[in-house]
Amino acid sequence: xxxxxxxxxxxxxxxxxxxxxxxxxxxxxxxxxxxxxxxxxxxxxxxxxxxxxxxxxxxxxxxxxxxxxxxxxxxxxxxxxxxxxxxxxxxxxxxxxxxxxxxxxxxxxxxxxxxxxxxxxxxxxxxxxxxxxxxxxxxxxxxxxxxxxxxxxxxxxxxxxxxxxxxxxxxxxxxxxxxxxxxxxxxxxxxxxxxxxxxxxxxxxxxxxxxxxxxxxxxxxxxxxxxxxxxxxxxxxxxxxxxxxxxxxxxxxxxxxxxxxxxxxxxxxxxxxxxxxxxxxxxxxxxxxxxxxxxxxxxxxxxxxxxx
Numbered sequence: 001x002x003x004x005x006x007x008x009x010x011x012x013x014x015x016x017x018x019x020x021x022x023x024x025x026x027x028x029x030x031x032x033x034x035x036x037x038x039x040x041x042x043x044x045x046x047x048x049x050x051x052x053x054x055x056x057x058x059x060x061x062x063x064x065x066x067x068x069x070x071x072x073x074x075x076x077x078x079x080x081x082x083x084x085x086x087x088x089x090x091x092x093x094x095x096x097x098x099x100x101x102x103x104x105x106x107x108x109x110x111x112x113x114x115x116x117x118x119x120x121x122x123x124x125x126x127x128x129x130x131x132x133x134x135x136x137x138x139x140x141x142x143x144x145x146x147x148x149x150x151x152x153x154x155x156x157x158x159x160x161x162x163x164x165x166x167x168x169x170x171x172x173x174x175x176x177x178x179x180x181x182x183x184x185x186x187x188x189x190x191x192x193x194x195x196x197x198x199x200x201x202x203x204x205x206x207x208x209x210x211x212x213x214x215x216x217x218x219x220x221x222x223x224x225x226x227x228x229x230x231x232x233x234x235x236x237x238x239x240x241x242x243x244x245x246x247x248x249x250x251x252x253x254x255x256x257x258x259x260x261x262x263x264x265x266x267x268x269x270x271x272x273x274x275x276x277x278x279x280x281x282x283x284x285x286x287x288x289x290x291x292x293x294x295x296x297x298x299x300x301x302x303x304x305x306x307x308x
Contacts, residue, residue: 086156086157086158086159086236087236088234088235088236088237089153089157089158089234089235089236090233090234090235090236091228091233091234091235092233095146095233096229096233098142098143098146099146099225099228099229099233100229101140101142101143102139102143102146102147102221102225103222103225103226103229105130105136105137105139105143106218106221106222106225107222108135108136108137109121109126109129109130109136109218110222112129112133112135112136113129115185116180116185116186116187118218118219118222119185119186119187119213119214119215119216119219120173120178120187120214120216120219121216121218121219122170122171122172122173122216122217122218123169123170123217123218124170124172125172126218127139147169147221148169150221150224150225150235150244150245151169151217151221151245151246153235153244155239155244155246155247158235158236158239158244159236159239159240160239160243160244160247162243162247163247164246164247165246165247165248165249165251165252166217166245166246166247166248166251166252167246169217169245169246170217171216171217171251172216173187173214173216173251177189177190178190178214179194181194181197181210181213184209184210184211184213186210186211186212186213186214186255187213187214188210188213188214188255189214189252189253189307192253192307193213193253193254193255193307196285196305196307197210197255197257197305199285200257200280200285200305203279203283204276204279204280204283206260207259207260207276208257208258208259208260208276208280209257209258209259209260210255210256210257211256211257211258211266211267212250212255212256213250213255213256214250214251214255215248215250215251216251217245217246217251220243220245220246220248220250220251221245223242224238224242224243224244224245227241227242249307253307254305254307255305255307256305257276257280257305258271259271259274259276259277262274285305
């Protein structure tokens with residue numbers, strides 16, 4: 001049984017390296033204690049339909065963001081006033097099959113609209129496109145029930161204690177309020193977010209790049225389910241390194257930056273060792289949302305620019 005404190009997930013030829021100690025979760029226990037914890041399963045009696053339409057539409061998960069990597073291994077840490085965390089929530093075998101079918105359909109949608117647009121597309125538009133494109137296919141009732149169930153899940157039952165900042169699955173990103181950042185495939189909100197990024201580029205130069213901007217509900221659901229699938233259906237484990245749908249500040253303003261050429265290490269403690277990170281601190285750009293030993297149940301993210 002995979003638990004939140006003891007696991008290695010390997011897939012797609014990618015294996016994760018250990019994060020540094022200090023990545024912690026407020027309600028945490030030692031590895032030994034966590035290994036012996038009970039687990040719970042989602043109880044919704046979801047069905048499973050026939051295999052989906054196949055074709056050359058499924059694209060691999062691309063990009064540098066850690067949410068796009070197959071495996072993570074989160075180091076353990078016990079806080080001074082730790083409390084017993086909730087049991088791991090594990091998807092049932094039926095739900096795992098539904099998760100796989102949703103992911104396949106979302107990958108075809110992503111391939112159709114493009115990776116950049118996939119960051120900002122809304123659910124209503126996604127459903128309409130899927131219905132109209134035979135190569136994508138309409139979402140089934142079973143798939144929609146699963147998505148709605150995941151979105152409605154109380155994140156605290158997963159051990160995630162951050163605020164739910166988007167309360168409607170159908171929430172959209174107003175086109176007039178966003179700006180596409182050339183050469184990145186990402187968007188930022190006009191105003192504070194875009195102005196801050198442009199100031200960072202002006203002060204630090206092109207060695208700093210935007211690695212993740214706006215992520216609307218469709219993209220966040222996709223990333224979260226991909227993480228759940230990578231850790232064998234463990235929703236609680238997935239929430240360690242990826243905010244559950246509705247809880248990501250990327251949907252309302254925050255963004256990620258990295259050092260050009262550092263690759264996936266931009267999303268590890270290695271980024272905090274770079275000159276770029278030190279200059280971001282010195283110039284006052286970094287007010288880290290997910291600090292070491294943060295109370296939200298999220299790993300330490302020194303690359304995350306807090307806007308909201």
